[in-house]
Each structure stands twice: as C-alpha cells, then as structure tokens.
Amino acid sequence: MSASQLNVAKPSYVVEPGKFLHSHPKDLWAYRELFVLLVKRDFVAAYKQTALGPFWFFVQPFIASLAFLVVFSQIARLSTTDLPPLVFYMSGIIVWNFFSNCVSQVAYTFLLNAPVFRKIYFPRLIMPLSQIGTNVLNFVPQLGVLFLLIGFYNLSGRGIALSPWLFALPLTLGLMALLALGLGSLIAAATVKYRDLTIVVGYMLNLWMYGSLVICPRSAVPPNLSWLVTLNPMASFVECYRSSLFGTEHAQGGPLMIAIAITLLLAAVGLACFKRAERTFTDHI
Amino acid sequence: MPVAIEAHHISKQFFLGERNQRTFFEDVWSNTVAGVQRFLQPERTSLAEHSRPSFWALRDVSFQLHQGETLAIIGENGAGKSTLLKILSRITQPTMGKAKVFGRLASLLEVGAGFHPEFSGRDNIYLNGTMLGFSKKEIRQKFDEIVDFSGLEQFIDVPVKNYSSGMYIRLAFSVAANLNPEIVILDEVIAVGDAAFKKKCFERVESIFRQGHTVIMVNHEMAHLRRLSHRCLWLRHGQVVMLGPTNEVVTHYEREMNVAVDDSRRPAEFAETT
Numbered sequence: 001m002s003a004s005q006l007n008v009a010k011p012s013y014v015v016e017p018g019k020f021l022h023s024h025p026k027d028l029w030a031y032r033e034l035f036v037l038l039v040k041r042d043f044v045a046a047y048k049q050t051a052l053g054p055f056w057f058f059v060q061p062f063i064a065s066l067a068f069l070v071v072f073s074q075i076a077r078l079s080t081t082d083l084p085p086l087v088f089y090m091s092g093i094i095v096w097n098f099f100s101n102c103v104s105q106v107a108y109t110f111l112l113n114a115p116v117f118r119k120i121y122f123p124r125l126i127m128p129l130s131q132i133g134t135n136v137l138n139f140v141p142q143l144g145v146l147f148l149l150i151g152f153y154n155l156s157g158r159g160i161a162l163s164p165w166l167f168a169l170p171l172t173l174g175l176m177a178l179l180a181l182g183l184g185s186l187i188a189a190a191t192v193k194y195r196d197l198t199i200v201v202g203y204m205l206n207l208w209m210y211g212s213l214v215i216c217p218r219s220a221v222p223p224n225l226s227w228l229v230t231l232n233p234m235a236s237f238v239e240c241y242r243s244s245l246f247g248t249e250h251a252q253g254g255p256l257m258i259a260i261a262i263t264l265l266l267a268a269v270g271l272a273c274f275k276r277a278e279r280t281f282t283d284h285i
Numbered sequence: 286m287p288v289a290i291e292a293h294h295i296s297k298q299f300f301l302g303e304r305n306q307r308t309f310f311e312d313v314w315s316n317t318v319a320g321v322q323r324f325l326q327p328e329r330t331s332l333a334e335h336s337r338p339s340f341w342a343l344r345d346v347s348f349q350l351h352q353g354e355t356l357a358i359i360g361e362n363g364a365g366k367s368t369l370l371k372i373l374s375r376i377t378q379p380t381m382g383k384a385k386v387f388g389r390l391a392s393l394l395e396v397g398a399g400f401h402p403e404f405s406g407r408d409n410i411y412l413n414g415t416m417l418g419f420s421k422k423e424i425r426q427k428f429d430e431i432v433d434f435s436g437l438e439q440f441i442d443v444p445v446k447n448y449s450s451g452m453y454i455r456l457a458f459s460v461a462a463n464l465n466p467e468i469v470i471l472d473e474v475i476a477v478g479d480a481a482f483k484k485k486c487f488e489r490v491e492s493i494f495r496q497g498h499t500v501i502m503v504n505h506e507m508a509h510l511r512r513l514s515h516r517c518l519w520l521r522h523g524q525v526v527m528l529g530p531t532n533e534v535v536t537h538y539e540r541e542m543n544v545a546v547d548d549s550r551r552p553a554e555f556a557e558t559t
Binding site: 011012013014015016017030031033034037038041044045048115116117118119120121122193194279282283 | 291299308309312371372373374375376377378379380381382383384385386387388389392395398399401403404408411412415416417418420421
C-alpha cells in the first residue's frame with residue numbers, strides 16, 4: 001500500500017482520550033501474523049540453551065506425579081477413583097500447569113513488555129493471547145505423554161477406558177484459558193501500580209491447586225469443605241476435563257454453571273481493567 | 286494534497302509525586318481516609334484532589350501534515366517533542382484533544398526495541414515487521430533489501446544477542462527504513478553506526494525524502510532541517526511557539542537561543558541593557 005493509495009476519508013487510526021482504541025477485535029485480527037510469530041518465539045525460546053530442551057515437557061509432569069504418588073496416594077491414602085494414581089495425578093498436573101502458567105505469564109504482560117510497549121504500538125492484548133497460545137502448544141505434547149502412559153497401562157493388562165466425551169476436552173481447556181486470561185489480565189492491570197503482585201500470584205496459584213481437585217476427586221472432599229470446591233471454578237473445570245478423558249468422574253451441573261458464570265465475569269472485568277491500564281500505563285511504570 | 290496527520294488541540298497532563306509509589310495498604314488507608322473525609326466535608330476534599338501536583342507536557346497543540354510533506358519539531362529538552370510523538374504513535378493517550386493519522390507510522394530508530402535476543406536476525410526482521418503492522422508477505426518482498434542494506438548477510442542467522450550494539454542498530458534501522466511505512470519519524474537518525482553506515486543512512490534518508498514520504502524530524506541540526514524540511518513546529522513547555530515555513534521558524538528559534546546563550550554568558554551586561 002503506497003501513501004497515495006490510502007483512503008483519505010478514513011484515517012488509519014484516531015487517538016483520543018478515553019477511547020478504547022487498543023485491542024479492538026478488528027485490530028487483533030489485523031495483527032494475527034504477529035500472534036503466530038510470538039507463539040512460535042516463546043515456544044522455541046523456552047528451550048534454547050537448556051540442558052534438556054523439549055524433554056522438559058515430559059520430565060516435569062513425571063517428577064511431580066511421582067511426588068504426588070508418594071505423598072497423597074501412599075502416605076495420605078487419598079482416593080484416585082478407579083484410575084491408577086500415576087495417571088490420575090499426571091492428568092491433573094499437566095492441566096493445572098497449563099492454567100497456572102497461563103495466569104502467571106499473562107500477569108507479567110506489562111512488567112516484561114514495558115520496553116517494547118514504550119516504543120512500538122500494536123494491540124497489547126496480542127501479548128497475553130500469544131502466551132496462552134504458547135501454553136496450548138506446550139500442553140499438547142504433555143497430553144500425548146499422558147496417552148502414552150495410558151497405553152502402557154493398557155498393554156500391561158490394567159485397562160483404562162477413554163471416555164466418549166473426549167471431544168469436549170478442547171471446550172474445557174478453552175474455559176480454563178478464558179478464566180486464566182481474565183484473572184491474568186486483572187492482575188496485569190494491577191501490576192502497573194503494585195509491581196510485587198506477581199509474587200503473591202505465585203503463592204496463590206500454589207495454594208489454589210490443592211483446592212482444585214487436582215490431587216483428589218470431589219468424592220474425597222469432606223462435606224464441610226465441599227462449598228469451597230463448589231465455588232472454585234477450577235475445581236469444576238478440572239473435574240470436567242478428567243471426566244471428558246476417562247469418565248470415572250462426572251461433571252456436576254450446578255458447580256459447572258457457577259464456574260462458567262465466574263469465568264465470564266472475571267473475563268469481562270479483567271479485560272476491561274486491562275484496556276484501562278494499557279491506555280496510559282507508559283506514563284506510570 | 287491528502288492529509289497524513291491531523292492534530293486538534295492535543296494536551297497531555299502528567300501527575301507528579303506520590304502516585305504509584307505507595308504500597309497497596311497505604312493506598313487502601315489513604316482512600317479510606319479520603320472517603321470518610323469526602324463523606325464528612327464534601328467541599329474541602331474535592332479541592333484537595335484538584336491540587337494534586339501535575340504538569341502539562343503538551344498544551345493545545347494543533348497542526349496538519351499533508352502527505353509527502355516534512356515537518357520538523359524543534360524545542361529544548363522537555364518541550365514535549367517526544368510526548369507528542371508518543372501520542373501520535375499510540376504509545377500513550379492524550380488527556381485532551383484528538384489526532385487522526387492516515388497510514389502506518391514508524392520511528393527509524395526505536396524499532397530494535399522489539400528484538401528478541403535469542404532469535405536470529407532473520408526471525409527478528411519478521412517479528413519486528415509484523416509489530417509495525419506489516420504483513421509477512423510485505424516483509425518477504427523487502428527481506429533481501431533489508432539484509433542487503435544492513436550489511437549483515439553473514440550474520441543474519443546468528444542470534445541477535447551475539448550482535449554488537451552497532452550491528453543491532455544497523456539491523457533495526459534497516460527494518461524500518463526499508464519497509465516504507467507511510468509516515469516516517471526520523472529521530473537523530475544520522476548518528477547511527479560507523480562512518481560508512483552513517484553515509485548509507487544519510488543517503489537512505491535522502492531517498493525517503495525523494496520518494497515523497499511523509500516525514501517528521503526531531504532532534505536534528507538546524508542546517509539539516511533548513512535543507513530537508515518544509516515546515517517546522519516549535520514547542521516550548523508543551524505549547525506551540527511557532528508553526529510555519531522552516532526557514533522562518535528556525536531563524537526565530539536560533540535568534541532566541543542565541544539570546545539565551547548570550548544571556549547566560551553575560552548576565553550583568555544583559556541586565557544593564559534591559
């Protein structure tokens with residue numbers, strides 16, 4: 001497009017106070033190629049100059065699952081439904097990692113990208129979206145490893161049936177990603193003012209996991225604490241995710257509705273705060 | 286001639302002092318106190334809020350730039366030049382006023398900000414180009430030109446973190462200079478790289494002018510401005526002092542600067558004459 005071909009009547013963009021000009025869906029679409037390149041960049045960069053490279057996909061969930069196996073299955077004797085504990089824990093860990101990485105990386109949007117944001121304009125929302133994209137890419141091979149593990153169990157005679165609801169898996173992942181985007185952008189907007197919030201987020205995510213049915217099914221939660229699990233959207237999503245994989249748990253309608261409502265609310269509030277923050281954050285940080 | 290930039294009464298206010306330096310609990314406390322005060326004595330607190338220390342980095346700046354025209358922005362440090370550019374390039378929003386921009390706008394030097402150290406020059410050209418709003422196709426068409434211009438053919442697949450700072454800037458400049466954004470910001474652009482590359486940059490800048498791009502020049506020598514720029518915007522403390530033909534504005538500006546220099550050199554004499 002040369003300068004002379006530009007449509008005169010319509011400006012490419014308008015700057016105005018108070019106008020939500022950043023991250024408009026049309027803008028986001030125009031920058032889709034940047035999104036793809038950023039996903040690729042983060043995916044590749046994470047494994048450059050590391051000893052194990054892409055093997056981290058497999059090592060980390062295995063080690064964590066083994067630790068859970070010892071602590072929660074052998075010592076605490078928590079039920080893992082009909083699944084072998086290793087499969088139960090690993091399926092939980094990889095999806096929790098997906099969620100928690102999404103939240104913490106989105107929360108760092110403004111802190112990490114401040115130098116670029118100060119120099120070049122592009123829809124800021126591209127950054128958190130690309131972080132989520134990268135995490136989806138990280139999750140897929142881990143899911144592959146889980147299927148390998150299941151295959152191994154099946155070969156050794158311990159049959160694990162996959163659920164016919166497998167097609168619902170992307171849907172539950174999408175809900176988790178939306179929750180992570182909403183929560184992460186809310187925190188990102190707040191980090192413009194309080195920079196240490198990201199540390200709190202780390203702690204919070206660690207604690208949150210124990211209430212999210214990652215280490216035990218809903219049936220193992222004592223009745224006096226069940227309200228906590230009901231109000232926790234991630235508990236419902238993890239349950240949904242596992243039931244769409246194996247069918248040994250069943251997603252509960254009520255809690256799922258609550259979880260979806262919370263997710264939509266958080267996404268709306270988080271994105272609104274993000275938009276507010278991106279307008280003038282370069283004046284503050 | 287079609288318009289490239291239309292700026293109407295742009296103002297930008299910055300708040301100074303305590304904002305953003307307090308902790309969460311201090312904020313909660315002071316907001317609670319302020320809330321109680323507002324409840325008890327509504328008139329007094331609204332006054333206190335308005336007296337928050339602030340200053341206007343830009344005040345009521347209006348100008349129009351046509352396509353193919355060159356605008357020079359001059360003024361001392363703190364005159365609001367970079368704030369104006371940040372507003373025009375959507376880095377920050379104005380407090381008041383409005384600007385319409387027709388076409389893509391890029392600064393030739395600040396492009397390197399988006400480089401990722403782990404990635405090769407090649408990947409960074411694409412990454413940066415898309416950040417500037419160009420499609421991959423457009424970048425692919427210009428790719429050879431960019432590499433050729435930077436003189437980094439040998440190193441184009443080496444991670445950028447291994448580049449010297451000179452190589453880094455050369456690549457950054459080449460990306461922006463060869464992708465041909467409709468509106469170019471030239472920010473002290475002549476001072477890049479070694480002598481040979483400087484010459485190349487200068488030629489490139491000249492050809493940008495010849496090709497009829499819209500250009501905004503900041504922080505240049507007055508001699509360059511007189512030769513290259515049609516019009517000139519002179520800012521002081523965020524306000525427009527003069528807007529008009531470059532020769533005229535620069536002459537006034539230099540006269541005033543010289544007075545200021547003389548002023549500081551011979552304060553006693555100056556005091557006598559006034």
